[in-house]
Amino acid sequence: MAFQPHQQPFPAFGHCDSYFVESHEDDDGVYSRAAVQRDRARGVAKLRQKALAEELSRATAEEYQEDVLDHMEFMESETMPDIQSIEIQTEIQWFMRPYLLDFLLEAHHAFQLLPETLHLAVNLLDRYCSRRVVYKRHYQLVGCAALLIAAKYGDRKERVPTIRELKSMCCSLYDDDMFTQMEWHVLQTLNWIVGHPTVTSFLQLALTEVTFDPEVEHMTWYLTELALYHKDFIPVRPSVMARSALALARCILARPQPRYSDWSARYDSDVVLNLSNYLGQPSQALRRKYASPQLSSPSTTIDIFLQRQSMLAQRACQAPQNELMHMDVESTAPSNAYLTPQTPQKPGFPAMPAGVLTPPITPDKDYCGDTGYGINHHGLLQQVRASHSTPPPSAGHQQHMHYIAQPPQPQYVQYVQ
Template sequence: MATTRRSTRISATAGHDENKLGVNANGRVTRAKAAALDTQPITGQGTQSALVAKEVNGGQIKSRKRAALGDVSNVHKETGPGEKDVKQHAAKIVKTATSTNVSRSRASRAVNDGITDEEASVQIKKNGSTSVASGTRKRRAPLKPITIATAAQRAAKPRSKSSASSLVDETIDEEFSDGNKENEDPMLVDTAEKVSSESQDAVTNEPDKHEEAVHDWDDLDADEMDDPTMVAEYVNEIFDYMKELEIRTMPNPRYMDEQRDLQWKMRDILIDWLVEVHTKFRLLPETLFLAVNIVDRFLSLRVVTLDKLQLVGITGMFIAAKYEEVFSPSIQNFVYVADSGYTEEEILRAETFMLQVLDFNLSYPNPMNFLRRNSKADNYDIQTRTVAKYLMEIALLDHRFMRYYPSRVAATAMYLARVILERAPWDKNLIHYSGGYTEEMIEPVCNLMIDYLVKPVKHEAFFKKYASKRFLKASILARQWAKKRVEQIPLPSDLNIDSDEAEEQEST
């Protein structure tokens, strides 16, 4: 059933009329009538419209009908008795601004407080332009410059006919320089002319910086300029700095001569155990490279006994995990993998001591950083990269690679991985993005890697790690290829042999 709406009509004489004596239905005085009640009460009979305005002039009430909101603007506003003085004052302001060369905008802003924009513009037009017609003030001559301009330089100075200010400046310079010709130093003038001629010759002989340099490799970073994550704009400076850092963070390749209780084969056992710990914790490859670098650098600076060698290794891994990992294992985990051979306090004390010895310098550019750069020229081949990672970690376990820079180890690993997988030859792009390493520079390190591969397995944890499907069985593939290759092309006989192997050969 449709609801009926109650229609209520309120008459003009009802109590809800706010215009009647300024009192509403509740008997309260409205704000609209409060001021009227204070001056003079309005008496009248009948209805009054809400649109009727009242004006009080000399005690008489004058009513006029107008449109709603008609008195908001000043379009129909009549001139009041005090507005003539305001206009006269505004005209004086405009006249003063015109005579003192004040801009129209400033004059209009000064006038707008008293009159409208239209009246202000009329006053400005009556008084004329704001430019100075007469009585131009004479400009002061500027201070004497340090270098005196010669007549030839002034003649060669370009003039702009459209600019009056430039002509005035040149006239003042000429008058100033002509008045001081007697005081000019001929040696100073000749020197100024000579310097200006040499600078012009240097500008003409300078090569065009926008001209692209000619090179025999492809700029693979140009397509990544819009990608902020690749920092292609600074990539060359970054790797130049890393090439400097790898020199500073190199360990002593013969530090075992200073260790009384240690031998190289003990180090090999320690690093193989660290590889196993690294695999169990599933840490980043950078963590393993930094841990081994910390151990070697510390052993290069301090003599360590045999019972503290494992403490140095586990502490190096603990420091590297803190530096590289987002979520590093807790110290309790390292105590557990060390079979509780060391307490938490001993590991923490060893951490403090090792960092002090290394001067808190952990900025080691490991081979993984350079391998990522090399992979750009290799089109990011996942198989080549996996085999190269296996070959790079050989340099961690075999101390004979300690004398080579990480960038050279990474370039050699990429080169040998491409040879094993029968990829394209080592071209200009690979040479450039590997850091400038040619095949001749790579060959000695490559022979050491092949020599390691053809020998029996000494590091079981390392071999098993890369024999899994996760790493494409890279250790098995590389050893099979190395044995076939040595049968066809024997290795040179002048390879570096460590002292331990030399003793074993002598004994046999």
């Protein structure tokens, strides 16, 4: 077939988006404006897809939120440590816990792990100590293994610490094989049940119902990590601890409390009061970590809050004394006064009424004695003798715990005729 010059030898193609093709016909910027419009349209489409995905995710979360919450509450009851079993450990004592918590807190902060990783590591540590005998020289090794398991379970892969890094932080006290063996032994002891709903998981559910407030969230993180240092909060469930710490954080920051009918507002007043008693005794490692402005400086905020509370308490103590000086007391006795016992009166002083204030009885300090325990053939903890053991809580001790849980209330002497 002969070549016809009036026909095009190649088909005509449209505009090419490649950057390697130079267009000499775009003198007016037509193609560049079209490319900018296409990029803008693609960006708008991506934002719409993202908003649609978030809306669908939110709708699905609201639909299954009750089921998820029920499962989390069931799992937290199944993965709680036993404080009574930790009490009968032969070598490790409660005074060692703050030192190990400081080490885990600094390691957690150095590797920039997620907040739930620290709570999960402490839960694994306490659960292991509830089932196995832990020697004093291996206490730090168990903590490192728990932190390693928790980081592998729920943290980002690039942030998981290596055995070499943990060995360096322990000053080469343990070999590499000891970390691997302890990690395997912890998992075997816990039957490979690692999924424990932490405080931060319940806190996220509680904060989804309100407007995001980073200062309240950081303050709650501080309070929940402060509770890890004290054995009084080991039996407290994470769901209760999250709501109680959130209520205390709102009180410290003068934020309004939600309605008590909501799930996030059902806190435990005893836990809130007991947690407030430890505000003035934070660890130095915890204070340094939360003194950063990136975390809203909750430690500094609490110091200011405690100073203000102490000033208000001093003013409250001085006010009743000034009022008593000008208080008028009715000196006329009732008609049946001779039938009721009366407080002896001195001449020259105003007469006191029959119902006088009864001060609370100050109990003795808690008694701590030496305990003797042994190990059975399974390697588990077992109490073998009761001599020189810690006595059971007496009436005075129970009354002491009552005054710790709740502030002493004035009691009035009632006389029955």
